[in-house]
Amino acid sequence: MARFQFIFTFIPILITIITLTTNPRVLCLDSEPDSFSIIDYDSNLIFHQDYSPPAPPPPPPHPPSASCTDDLGGIGSIDTVCQIVADVNLTRDVYIEGKGDFNIHPGVRFHCPNFGCSITINISGNFNISVNSSIVTGTFELVANNASFFNGSVVNTTGLAGDPPPQTSGTPQGLEGAGGGHGGRGACCLLDKEKLPEDIWGGDAYSWSSLQDPWSYGSKGGSTSKEVDYGGAGGGRVKMKVKEYLVVDGAILADGGCGGVKGGGGSGGSILLKAYKM
Numbered sequence: 001m002a003r004f005q006f007i008f009t010f011i012p013i014l015i016t017i018i019t020l021t022t023n024p025r026v027l028c029l030d031s032e033p034d035s036f037s038i039i040d041y042d043s044n045l046i047f048h049q050d051y052s053p054p055a056p057p058p059p060p061p062h063p064p065s066a067s068c069t070d071d072l073g074g075i076g077s078i079d080t081v082c083q084i085v086a087d088v089n090l091t092r093d094v095y096i097e098g099k100g101d102f103n104i105h106p107g108v109r110f111h112c113p114n115f116g117c118s119i120t121i122n123i124s125g126n127f128n129i130s131v132n133s134s135i136v137t138g139t140f141e142l143v144a145n146n147a148s149f150f151n152g153s154v155v156n157t158t159g160l161a162g163d164p165p166p167q168t169s170g171t172p173q174g175l176e177g178a179g180g181g182h183g184g185r186g187a188c189c190l191l192d193k194e195k196l197p198e199d200i201w202g203g204d205a206y207s208w209s210s211l212q213d214p215w216s217y218g219s220k221g222g223s224t225s226k227e228v229d230y231g232g233a234g235g236g237r238v239k240m241k242v243k244e245y246l247v248v249d250g251a252i253l254a255d256g257g258c259g260g261v262k263g264g265g266g267s268g269g270s271i272l273l274k275a276y277k278m
């Protein structure tokens with residue numbers, strides 16, 4: 001009896017496997033006819049074990065757009081031209097959406113220097129940030145027609161990560177002051193001569209499966225003290241989708257924070273740039 005049950009369950013599985021080997025498209029959901037990606041299929045259809053990372057939750061609906069004059073102290077309107085002429089010190093997330101251009105004038109600081117703070121600019125016109133200006137935040141996201149980053153400008157998300165994804169923290173466990181992990185494991189920091197380098201690793205890798213569409217913060221480095229957290233913070237995230245021309249004469253940074261002599265460095269975050277021409 002037991003053997004029959006085995007055979008009856010075994011045969012459909014075998015058929016499934018044969019179908020898969022002969023026709024991998026069976027796995028595709030609604031993707032374009034000629035592309036097959038191992039990360040595109042719904043593993044629950046066939047496999048009983050879930051090898052894929054959990055699907056990210058749908059993004060929350062956007063808050064209403066900030067206003068150029070009232071919220072950002074600028075001149076004009078986001079549906080025509082918004083000019084940021086003086087420093088903006090933000091303390092919480094800001095979402096900017098409109099049909100016009102957005103210009104940050106020379107030497108202006110457009111900052112939200114809190115861990116995980118997010119600045120999103122979503123405009124149908126052009127974006128430009130002039131010489132010596134800076135954007136400092138945890139997450140910077142830009143959607144624009146053209147975008148220019150002039151000489152000496154910087155988008156700096158260094159060491160301003162928010163929380164890493166929930167499946168693992170990427171932060172090293174021990175008190176060796178090892179480095180934070182991200183797409184790979186963090187660096188070891190071998191102080192104990194009795195141990196092999198393989199025994200002391202930095203933080204876990206956690207975003208290997210999303211490297212094609214990177215959108216993860218870096219993670220913290222380890223500390224050498226139980227009481228004080230000396231680890232460097234993780235790097236932030238930058239994403240830009242530019243319809244026509246993206247010109248970068250400045251710097252775009254998502255480095256991990258420095259741990260100093262008593263802590264490990266944080267891991268870098270993510271930068272994703274897409275444009276018709278760069």
Ligand SMILES: *[C@@H]1O[C@H](CO)[C@@H](O)[C@H](O)[C@H]1NC(C)=O
Nearest residue numbers: 073086087088089090109111
């Ligand atoms: C913004 O912060 C800087 C220092 O970080 C300060 O010099 C400047 O006056 C502030 N600007 C505003 C508008 O609060």
Ligand SMILES: *[C@@H]1O[C@H](CO)[C@@H](O)[C@H](O)[C@H]1NC(C)=O
Nearest residue numbers: 083103104105126127128148
């Ligand atoms: C950039 O913005 C300035 C105003 O801040 C404007 O005069 C200039 O034409 C813009 N440059 C480009 C290339 O869009």
Ligand SMILES: *[C@@H]1O[C@H](CO)[C@@H](O)[C@H](O)[C@H]1NC(C)=O
Nearest residue numbers: 062097120122123141142143
């Ligand atoms: C930009 O705005 C459009 C139109 O409102 C919206 O569909 C899109 O999701 C927005 N993108 C981002 C990154 O906020």
Ligand SMILES: *[C@@H]1O[C@H](CO)[C@@H](O)[C@H](O)[C@H]1NC(C)=O
Nearest residue numbers: 106107130131132133151152
């Ligand atoms: C930008 O900064 C550089 C170096 O600090 C300085 O030489 C230059 O005059 C600045 N340019 C403007 C337009 O502020």
Ligand SMILES: *[C@@H]1O[C@H](CO)[C@@H](O)[C@H](O)[C@H]1NC(C)=O
Nearest residue numbers: 125126145146147244245246
């Ligand atoms: C975008 O930039 C290109 C190259 O500078 C320019 O030819 C084009 O007119 C710009 N598009 C808009 C809508 O400003």
Ligand SMILES: *[C@@H]1O[C@H](CO)[C@@H](O)[C@H](O)[C@H]1NC(C)=O
Nearest residue numbers: 131132150151152153249250
């Ligand atoms: C860019 O700025 C740096 C110093 O901030 C200066 O040395 C360099 O000549 C500038 N390049 C251009 C093309 O203006």
Ligand SMILES: *[C@@H]1O[C@H](CO)[C@@H](O)[C@H](O)[C@H]1NC(C)=O
Nearest residue numbers: 134154156157158159251253
């Ligand atoms: C970027 O930010 C980090 C951390 O605040 C700072 O150490 C670094 O000097 C900044 N880089 C630039 C080019 O502004």
